[in-house]
Amino acid sequence: MIEWRRRVLMVGQGIEERFDALRFRLKRRFGLLDPFEILPYRGHGTTRELFLKGRVLEEAGITRPGRDDAVWKNIRDMVRRFASDEVAGARVRASFEGLQVETTADVEGYFEVRFQLPEPLDGAAGWYRVELDLLSPLSPGGGRVRSTGEVLVPHGAGFGVISDLDDTVVFSSATSVLKMAWIVVRNNAHTRLPFEGVAAFYRALQSGADGRSSNPVFYVSSSPWNIYDMLEDFLNVHGVPPGPLFLKDWSLTVLGKHRDYKTGVIRRLLSTYEELPFVLIGDSGEEDPEIYLQAVREHPGRIMAVYIRDVASSERDAEVKAMAVEARKLGTEMVAVPDTVAAAEHAAAIGLIAPDAVAAVQSESTAGF
Numbered sequence: 001m002i003e004w005r006r007r008v009l010m011v012g013q014g015i016e017e018r019f020d021a022l023r024f025r026l027k028r029r030f031g032l033l034d035p036f037e038i039l040p041y042r043g044h045g046t047t048r049e050l051f052l053k054g055r056v057l058e059e060a061g062i063t064r065p066g067r068d069d070a071v072w073k074n075i076r077d078m079v080r081r082f083a084s085d086e087v088a089g090a091r092v093r094a095s096f097e098g099l100q101v102e103t104t105a106d107v108e109g110y111f112e113v114r115f116q117l118p119e120p121l122d123g124a125a126g127w128y129r130v131e132l133d134l135l136s137p138l139s140p141g142g143g144r145v146r147s148t149g150e151v152l153v154p155h156g157a158g159f160g161v162i163s164d165l166d167d168t169v170v171f172s173s174a175t176s177v178l179k180m181a182w183i184v185v186r187n188n189a190h191t192r193l194p195f196e197g198v199a200a201f202y203r204a205l206q207s208g209a210d211g212r213s214s215n216p217v218f219y220v221s222s223s224p225w226n227i228y229d230m231l232e233d234f235l236n237v238h239g240v241p242p243g244p245l246f247l248k249d250w251s252l253t254v255l256g257k258h259r260d261y262k263t264g265v266i267r268r269l270l271s272t273y274e275e276l277p278f279v280l281i282g283d284s285g286e287e288d289p290e291i292y293l294q295a296v297r298e299h300p301g302r303i304m305a306v307y308i309r310d311v312a313s314s315e316r317d318a319e320v321k322a323m324a325v326e327a328r329k330l331g332t333e334m335v336a337v338p339d340t341v342a343a344a345e346h347a348a349a350i351g352l353i354a355p356d357a358v359a360a361v362q363s364e365s366t367a368g369f
Contacts, residue, residue, distance in 0.1 A: 034058040036087055036139040038132050040149030041228055043113075044218070044244040045128070046272060047120040050151045052113045052130050055225065056090035056105050065188035065233060074188045081226040086110075091135040094149075096128070102135065108249060110225070125155040125214045152244055154216035158208045159304055159352070160273060161243075162266060164282040165221040165231065167311060169198050169240060184223075189233035195309075197340030197365030199239040204344065204357035205279065206241045211354045217243035220265050222258045224250040259287045266295050270302060277302050279352060281343075283309040284320050284336065293323045296332045305350060306334040307343045340365050 037059050043052035060080040063073070086109030094101045094113040105111040113130070121128070127150045134145035154160065166172035170192055172180050183192070206215050223231065225247045235242055246265045270278065280295060280303060282288025292306045306327060308320060320336050327334040333350070337343045344361040347353045 033140045034061075034085070035141060035143065036090075036134060036137075036145050038092065038134055038145060038147035039228070040130070040132055040147050041225070041247075042232070042242065042244045043130070043149060043151035044216075044269075044272070045115075045151045045153050047122075047153060047155055048117050049272075050096065050113075050115040050117070050128065050130065050153070051272075052094065052149045052151055054092070054111055054113075054132065054147075054149060055109045056087040056092065056111065056134060057109055058085040058087065060084050062229065065190055065230070067190040069188055069190070071186050074191070075185055077188070078185045078227075081230075082224075084226065087137065090137065093133045093135050095131040095133070110249065121153060121155070125153055125157065127152055152216055154214065154273070154276070157215045157276060158213050159215055159277045159279060160269070161202070161205050161215060161217040161279045161281065162269060163202070163217060163219055163280075164288055165219050165245075166223065167283045167285050168195075168281055168288075168309060169202075169219070170194050170234060184227065189230050189237050192230075192234055194234075194238045194240060195340060197344070197361045200357070200361045200364040201340050201344050201347075201353075202241050203239070204353040204361065205347065207354070207357070209351050209354055211357075217241045218246065218269055219243055220246045220262055222248050222261065224248055226250070259291055262287075262291050263294060266291070267298070270295070270299050277304045279304050279347075280306045282307075284312040284316055289320045289323045289334065292334065293327055296327050296330050296334075300330060303332045305347065305352065306332060307346070308334060308336045309343075310336045310338055 035058070036056060038054055038056055040052060040054040043050060045051055062077045062080050088105065088107045088109060090105040090109065090111070092103055092105065092111050094103070096115050099115055099117070101113050101115060103111045103113055130149040130151055132147045132149055139145045163169060166180070172183060202217060206217055207213055208215050228245060228247060231245055248261060280292045282292060289308055292303070296303045296306070310317065317336070324334040324336065335343070335346050337346070341358070341362050344353065344358045348355045348358050
């Protein structure tokens with residue numbers, strides 16, 4: 001059954017790719033192509049390696065969001081995000097401190113860049129800029145297409161944070177597909193709100209127990225790359241610490257389940273930062289407890305704490321409690337919390353955040369985590 005489904009999806013993907021290629025050729029022939037753009041996604045790295053992902057697309061005409069934007073405008077922009085026209089096979093050059101790497105985008109316009117540095121970075125931890133140039137094809141009108149990406153290098157951090165987004169940072173009603181779709185479509189970065197206290201709590205985790213650290217925060221979601229710009233704006237607008245976002249390609253060729261995808265991202269991050277312990281944050285609505293327990297099993301001693309926002313039924317609560325018992329036996333506390341304040345109080349008690357940071361979370365919190 002799985003093999004049959006895979007074959008059907010592969011055939012469908014092949015048809016889609018041929019249609020997209022034909023559409024691109026016809027638009028070029030009749031002068032209907034919009035200007036091209038490079039959309040870089042925030043990357044991550046170490047003092048020896050940098051990783052950056054991005055996409056080459058025709059400009060979609062998405063406008064900057066505002067708090068008072070009409071619902072119809074938000075819906076229009078969301079349609080444009082999903083109706084985006086990728087530039088398959090685009091050649092992109094990435095430049096960083098005298099080094100250059102060239103790469104080719106796939107059929108969906110996605111590209112990845114990896115810099116292996118001859119000498120370790122000796123600068124402070126933080127964001128490093130990578131310049132991107134489109135080499136081919138030429139953009140309509142012949143203008144140069146450039147962009148600047150950012151790569152986070154968490155040198156000297158005390159720990160890292162890996163957080164879910166939907167129903168963990170931002171209310172999404174992810175357990176109901178229709179509700180989630182309506183919430184996403186009708187809102188923008190200003191009108192989608194974080195759970196109260198989340199911004200203060202994540203800033204406290206970033207600053208650490210001494211209040212002066214620069215601990216990295218990574219966000220993992222099954223949301224598609226199409227809404228990357230909205231999620232990045234959301235973090236900025238609401239004061240949630242910026243960090244690399246790991247989203248999903250919703251093309252037919254990507255058949256992996258949410259659990260496999262998220263587990264893979266966590267493994268990659270723990271492998272990249274092999275000396276760094278991590279805090280994992282999610283919710284009980286989907287599979288975060290199972291995914292995070294697997295990380296605890298695979299990486300003993302690396303997971304400092306797991307925080308699970310309780311959003312599910314009492315039956316699910318019993319399942320999460322059983323997983324918490326196993327995690328504790330392995331040396332990691334998995335804590336189901338009703339709100340952000342409870343998570344912050346526990347984090348302060350075990351030395352992850354400064355004790356006075358709890359007050360900041362409390363002042364920002366009147367509702368759920």
